[in-house]
Amino acid sequence: MPTYQYKCPDCKHEFEEFQGINDEAVSKCPKCGKKPRRIITGGAGFLLKGSGFYTTENRSAAYKAAEKKDSQAATSTSSSSSTSKSTETKKKKDKPKS
16 A cells, blocks of 8 residues: 655645555645645655565576676686786896896
8 A cells, every 4th residue: 555645735734644545535634634735756666675586686598698708707807917917026026136
């Protein structure tokens, strides 16, 4: 059941009411007793919480394969660059000082 927001135009009191979709609108402000107006809001975002609702769990096989390929390529690139840096460092250390 949705939660509706109301605002009284007379006393400016804002309140929420938990109602069914087919229920009648609130006819009395709880503060002053006059007729409030229902406020149209954007509502809450659509959230899925709990196990089984993560966006990465329902990916296609093609997406998972491409992601695995990309991560392997990134790992091999970073390991080869670190190897070349360590080789350059060793060469500098081995050179005799003039």
